[in-house]
Amino acid sequence: QVQLVESGGGVVQPGRSLRLSCATSGFTFSSYGMHWVRQAPGKGLEWVAVIWYDGSIKSYADSVKGRFTISRDNSKNTLYLQMNSLRAEDTAVYYCAREIYGDYEIDYWGQGTLVTVSS
Amino acid sequence: QSALTQPRSVSGSPGQSVTISCTGTSSDIDGYNYVSWYQQHPGKAPKLIIFDVSQRPSGVPDRFSGSKSANTASLTISGLQADDEAAYYCCSYAGSYTWVFGGGTKLTVL
Numbered sequence: 001q002v003q004l005v006e007s008g009g010g011v012v013q014p015g016r017s018l019r020l021s022c023a024t025s026g027f028t029f030s031s032y033g034m035h036w037v038r039q040a041p042g043k044g045l046e047w048v049a050v051i052w053y054d055g056s057i058k059s060y061a062d063s064v065k066g067r068f069t070i071s072r073d074n075s076k077n078t079l080y081l082q083m084n085s086l087r088a089e090d091t092a093v094y095y096c097a098r099e100i101y102g103d104y105e106i107d108y109w110g111q112g113t114l115v116t117v118s119s
Numbered sequence: 120q121s122a123l124t125q126p127r128s129v130s131g132s133p134g135q136s137v138t139i140s141c142t143g144t145s146s147d148i149d150g151y152n153y154v155s156w157y158q159q160h161p162g163k164a165p166k167l168i169i170f171d172v173s174q175r176p177s178g179v180p181d182r183f184s185g186s187k188s189a190n191t192a193s194l195t196i197s198g199l200q201a202d203d204e205a206a207y208y209c210c211s212y213a214g215s216y217t218w219v220f221g222g223g224t225k226l227t228v229l
Contacts, residue, residue, distance in 0.1 A: 035218070044122070044223040045157070045165065045208050050216055059216035062120050100170060104153040104212040107176065109164040 002026040002108045004096045009113030012086055022079040022096030022110055030054070030074035033099035035106055036081045038092035046092070049081065050099070064090075086117045123147065123209055123221035130227040136197040139224045141209030142190060147219055149190040153212035156185055156194045159223075160205045169194060196226070204228040 008020040022034070036048040049060045049070040058070050069082040079096055093112040100107045124142040131137040141148070141156075148154055154172045157165035167176055169185035172192065182198045192209055209221040 037220075045159075045210075045220040046122075047210075047218040047220060050218070057216055061217070095164060103170065104151070104218075105155040105167075105170045105210070106157075107167050107170070109166070111164050 002098065004098065004108060004110030006094065006096050006110045006113035009094065009115045011116045011118060013119050014087060014117055016086055017082070017084045018086060018115060020081040020083070020094055020096075020113060020115070022081075024077045024079065024096075024098075027098070029072075029077040032101060034070075034072060034079045035097045035099060036070060036079075037095045037097055037106070037109075038090075039095070039112070040089075040092040043092075048094070051079070083115070086115075088117050091115060091117045120213065120217060120219055123211060123219055125207075125209060125221040125224045127222070128225045128227065130229055131196075131199045132229045133199050133201065135199050136195060137199065137226065139194045139196075139207055139209075139226070141192040141194070141211075141221045143192075143211055143219070144190055147190075147211040147213040148187065148192050150214060151212045152187070154185070154187055154192045155210045156183075156192075157208045157210065158203075158205050159208065165208065199228050201228050 003025045005023045035050045051070045067085045071080045095112045096110040097106040098108040156169040159165045172187045173185040213219045
């Protein structure tokens with residue numbers, strides 16, 4: 001079955017960096033677009049970034065553009081999110097999510113990893 | 120990239136039906152048929168219940184249905200059950216490889 005397992009979250013000071021990983025299994029990773037979506041404590045979902053199946057297209061929410069970088073390693077079936085210049089408002093659970101094949105919607109989600117930006 | 124507009128809360132009694140609205144613009148909901156809905160129980164990851172406006176993934180009961188009219192999408196849950204109590208989020212493709220979510224609606228089963 002499809003599995004998405006995020007890791008790399010933790011407590012980080014404002015201005016510092018953090019790299020999240022999402023290990024996947026149960027599907028042909030190299031054939032699917034992948035997303036990062038976040039959820040601040042007690043708040044709603046916010047789309048963060050997407051990467052095409054082959055890495056040819058990357059797109060970001062305005063709130064993270066220029067600070068976050070999405071990438072993937074299809075040989076390792078793993079998705080990444082490099083987060084630089086972190087701010088308090090980046091505090092959230094970060095979910096890795098798979099896009100429906102040939103579609104523009106998300107079907108499967110990981111369990112999320114919590115990132116807390118605090119001094 | 121403004122969030123789609125959903126009611127903060129709705130409620131209904133077991134067996135009843137409820138409808139949750141999701142209002143966007145011509146740049147998202149009214150521009151594409153890529154509207155999806157997610158159910159999220161507390162402390163859990165979201166679960167896809169509707170995609171392509173009105174399609175149900177395998178395993179999602181037909182009590183859940185979706186529709187769209189112009190810039191407003193709707194999720195209807197019929198025959199309410201206790202386990203339907205959760206937060207529901209709509210999501211739309213917004214062009215230029217961007218997506219937007221609604222603010223979420225808390226469903227209470229009375």
